[in-house]
Amino acid sequence: MLGEICRGLWLTIKHSFKNRVTVQYPDVKEEMPVGYRGLHKLLRWEDGLERCVGCKLCSAACPVDCIYVESEENDPEAPTSKGERYASIYEINELRCIFCGYCEEACPVGAVVLGNEYEFCQDDRGKFLYEKGDLLVERTEDHPELHARYDEKNLLTYV
Amino acid sequence: MANLLIILGKVLVGFGGLLLLAAYMTWMERRVFALIQVRVGPNRVGPSGLLQPIADGIKLMFKETIIPAQADKVIYLLAPAVTLIPALAAFAVVPFGDSVTVLGQKVDLVLADINVGILYIFAMAGIGVYGIVLGSWASNSKYPLLGGLRSAAQLISYELSLGMSLLGVVMISGTLSLKGIVEGQAGMPYIVLQPLGFLLFVICMLAETNRAPFDLPEAESELTGGFHTEYSSMHFAVYSIAEYCSMITLSAVGATFFLGGWRGPLLPPVVWFLIKVLAFMFFFMWLRASTPRLRYDQLMGFGWKVLLPLSILNVMLTAGAVVFLG
Ligand code: SF4
Ligand code: SF4
Numbered sequence: 001m002l003g004e005i006c007r008g009l010w011l012t013i014k015h016s017f018k019n020r021v022t023v024q025y026p027d028v029k030e031e032m033p034v035g036y037r038g039l040h041k042l043l044r045w046e047d048g049l050e051r052c053v054g055c056k057l058c059s060a061a062c063p064v065d066c067i068y069v070e071s072e073e074n075d076p077e078a079p080t081s082k083g084e085r086y087a088s089i090y091e092i093n094e095l096r097c098i099f100c101g102y103c104e105e106a107c108p109v110g111a112v113v114l115g116n117e118y119e120f121c122q123d124d125r126g127k128f129l130y131e132k133g134d135l136l137v138e139r140t141e142d143h144p145e146l147h148a149r150y151d152e153k154n155l156l157t158y159v
Numbered sequence: 160m161a162n163l164l165i166i167l168g169k170v171l172v173g174f175g176g177l178l179l180l181a182a183y184m185t186w187m188e189r190r191v192f193a194l195i196q197v198r199v200g201p202n203r204v205g206p207s208g209l210l211q212p213i214a215d216g217i218k219l220m221f222k223e224t225i226i227p228a229q230a231d232k233v234i235y236l237l238a239p240a241v242t243l244i245p246a247l248a249a250f251a252v253v254p255f256g257d258s259v260t261v262l263g264q265k266v267d268l269v270l271a272d273i274n275v276g277i278l279y280i281f282a283m284a285g286i287g288v289y290g291i292v293l294g295s296w297a298s299n300s301k302y303p304l305l306g307g308l309r310s311a312a313q314l315i316s317y318e319l320s321l322g323m324s325l326l327g328v329v330m331i332s333g334t335l336s337l338k339g340i341v342e343g344q345a346g347m348p349y350i351v352l353q354p355l356g357f358l359l360f361v362i363c364m365l366a367e368t369n370r371a372p373f374d375l376p377e378a379e380s381e382l383t384g385g386f387h388t389e390y391s392s393m394h395f396a397v398y399s400i401a402e403y404c405s406m407i408t409l410s411a412v413g414a415t416f417f418l419g420g421w422r423g424p425l426l427p428p429v430v431w432f433l434i435k436v437l438a439f440m441f442f443f444m445w446l447r448a449s450t451p452r453l454r455y456d457q458l459m460g461f462g463w464k465v466l467l468p469l470s471i472l473n474v475m476l477t478a479g480a481v482v483f484l485g
Contacts, residue, residue, distance in 0.1 A: 005450060012449040016194040024199070 034145070037099040037114040040092050041146060042136040045082065050136065051111035052090065053083030061106035066096035083109075090132040095125060116145045165266055173270050177250050181403035182212040184440060191444040222392040227298060230389070234297035239390070239397035242290025246404035249283035252276040253411040254338050256421045256429040269338055276337040277329065280412060281322055284367060287405060288314045291376065294398070295386040306385030309455065310369065310376035316462035317366035317373075323470035324359035327352075327477035328416045337412075341420035348419035355473045357417045359466060361442075364409045366462065368402065371447035375455055410439030 023030055032038065043051050054071025070089040080086040103112050112135075122128055137143055186201065186208060193200025201208035226232055254269035273279060288311055295307025329335060331352060332343035343349075350357045366373040377385030384390075387398045414420060414435035423431030453461070 005446075008449040009445060012195045012445065015197055018197050020199050021197050022199040 238294030
């Protein structure tokens, strides 16, 4: 028994010379992998038009019903999206969201994606209701990490 | 007057130091654990997390004291003190350094050099368990009760062997006073003469202070928190301080009996004493991080069937050696 205890002690003392695995979080931040499911983003095409066509498939796929979409006809002179319609209201309740990624898989045009951002604490429940303006990116080019999610056929690379 | 001041000073330094050390043991324990588990440990409050024990203390002070409705309130509130006071008092007879000269007087760095020092320590350690049993009984709840019963049974089983393991040293040195024992080790520490005694002492000391692998009284996986399950706030803190104090005291006893107390080359005696005590404490923590907990019947069987015969054997061998070899 003593021999076994000594072996155990030797093992633990060897571990204490290893490199630490702790990430000193607020000081050091880790790069999230492709396919990380964080805060949602609504993407645009290269020409700046919104991808979302207001089809509500994401809303239907969502297991906890936390997406709310209302759609309207595009103005033919100045279209908002490439389809017939676009989402006039697009809200996600991030408190209810379970970050399953089904919305992302359901979307036919690759409009809604779960981004890499995970630091979105708030001090009030109301602030977790993200509206379209909060979710829509200015230019998709600014978010290379989101690009990596789609191949040239516009299919999710990691599903 | 000067005498009184010196005594007061010694008491303040001795007990203050002990309490401070006990508080910092929590920090050391967490750091050592982290070290072994390839983590970092508390490092945010102050440099290297050195202010963490103070922050923890403040936090505990501001917590609410919860008293279970069915508890025996007076005993429930007093029990932690019953554990802490003997744990502190036991330290009084441990010499933590050579004599120094203060205000033109020779002062021995021991709070009270009584000639039955080691018996006194055992008596105090024995009283300490009352605090645990009373606290667990007064909580009027099943987990603490089981923890308290285990603690009492464990203490009885291991105190015998603990005393026996030190008997060898007492026979060689011919004194019960801790100061005398340190003086007896001027040539070489008794660990050389009493290796078996030392081994037995370390094992019993773990059981006596309820440390892993003998931490049955607070086995969290089966008894949630053991005897202090119902305690919160400062009452809980007092229990854990008492536990660390008795660990330090027994480490000091071990250092005094087997490693030559404050003796050592070059560095001042107090520093040597601290180094030895800390080495013991480190071993405590290292062992806790490495070993699983014993089953209860194994613990009892080990105490009565292995440790006790071995310690009796050790006593007899030592007695024979003292008689025949001088
Ligand atoms: S990630 Fe899942 S839960 Fe969250 S919005 Fe998308 S479908 Fe709903
Ligand atoms: S995000 Fe996609 S699935 Fe949801 S409404 Fe817009 S186009 Fe349809």
